[in-house]
Amino acid sequence: GENVEQHPSTLSVQEGDSAVIKCTYSDSASNYFPWYKQELGKRPQLIIDIRSNVGEKKDQRIAVTLNKTAKHFSLHITETQPEDSAVYFCAARRNTNAGKSTFGDGTTLTVKP
Amino acid sequence: KAGVTQTPRYLIKTRGQQVTLSCSPISGHRSVSWYQQTPGQGLQFLFEYFSETQRNKGNFPGRFSGRQFSNSRSEMNVSTLELGDSALYLCASSLQGDYEQYFGPGTRLTVT
Numbered sequence: 001g002e003n004v005e006q007h008p009s010t011l012s013v014q015e016g017d018s019a020v021i022k023c024t025y026s027d028s029a030s031n032y033f034p035w036y037k038q039e040l041g042k043r044p045q046l047i048i049d050i051r052s053n054v055g056e057k058k059d060q061r062i063a064v065t066l067n068k069t070a071k072h073f074s075l076h077i078t079e080t081q082p083e084d085s086a087v088y089f090c091a092a093r094r095n096t097n098a099g100k101s102t103f104g105d106g107t108t109l110t111v112k113p
Numbered sequence: 114k115a116g117v118t119q120t121p122r123y124l125i126k127t128r129g130q131q132v133t134l135s136c137s138p139i140s141g142h143r144s145v146s147w148y149q150q151t152p153g154q155g156l157q158f159l160f161e162y163f164s165e166t167q168r169n170k171g172n173f174p175g176r177f178s179g180r181q182f183s184n185s186r187s188e189m190n191v192s193t194l195e196l197g198d199s200a201l202y203l204c205a206s207s208l209q210g211d212y213e214q215y216f217g218p219g220t221r222l223t224v225t
Contacts, residue, residue, distance in 0.1 A: 001172075032212055043117075043203065043216040044156075051212075089156065098210030099146040099161030100169040106155060 002027040004092050006104025013080050014112050021107045023090035024072040030092040033066060033073045034101070039086045047088075048075070080111045115140065117206050117217035125223045131192040134220045138185050138206030144168075145187040146214060147179060150201040159202075162187050163210050194224045 003026040013019050025033075031052035036044035050057045050064045050073065057064050061080075066073040077084055087108050091101040118137045126132050138145050146169075147159040158171040162181035179189040185206075191198055201221050205214040 034213070036216075043218045046213060046215060049213065091156075095211045097169055099144045099163065099205075099207065099214070100158050100171070101146075101156075101214065102158065103148075103156040 002102040004102050004104045006090050010108045012110045019077045019080055021075045023104050025092040029094045032093045034091050035075050036089045037086045082111050082113050085111045119217040119220050123221045126194050130194050133190045136187045136204035142206035143185055144207045144210030146205045147189050148203045196224050199224045
């Protein structure tokens with residue numbers, strides 16, 4: 001089955017710096033890659049996603065890049081703020097396995113003021 | 114639109130008992146997926162329902178079951194509870210199950 005590896009497991013940056021989280025997936029048929037942010041005690045929140053026909057997508061300070069050949073995708077957060085501190089999860093899915101996402105183990109991001 | 118809701122939010126059960134959790138998706142969403150979240154195993158897919166039919170299933174024992182009603186609300190049931198079933202159970206809804214999924218707040222189950 002699908003396997004998603006996520007690195008690093010913890011990441012600490014200074015406010016204003018950039019943060020990058022990387023994920024690698026195993027199923028070459030995966031075609032949808034969402035990223036979720038989960039604050040302590042709260043639900044995972046979809047923050048950005050990318051489909052396999054696109055190489056990059058941006059939304060304000062957040063961007064995701066996808067390399068289908070290498071089967072990896074990354075989340076980039078620029079100008080980090082303390083409120084960006086949370087656990088970030090990547091996921092992969094093939095649309096023939098509707099509703100079934102395989103998640104990475106999560107990255108705990110800490111932004112120091 | 115109202116978000117995904119789950120009830121109850123917290124549950125404490127004893128080993129051997131059974132439990133039923135409920136999930137109400139976003140209005141108009143027909144797909145409901147269930148996930149188990151634990152510190153050690155992360156987010157693990159349990160099953161997905163679409164139009165009252167189970168469409169996908171994860172690698173969980175038969176003690177875990179679910180169903181979906183005609184209004185898209187879904188329930189999951191865990192029978193013969195074990196200590197290892199203690200977890201946050203999250204449901205997520207989407208229009209068709211193919212793309213964006215939105216999570217509910219979860220039900221925190223503690224088995225003693």
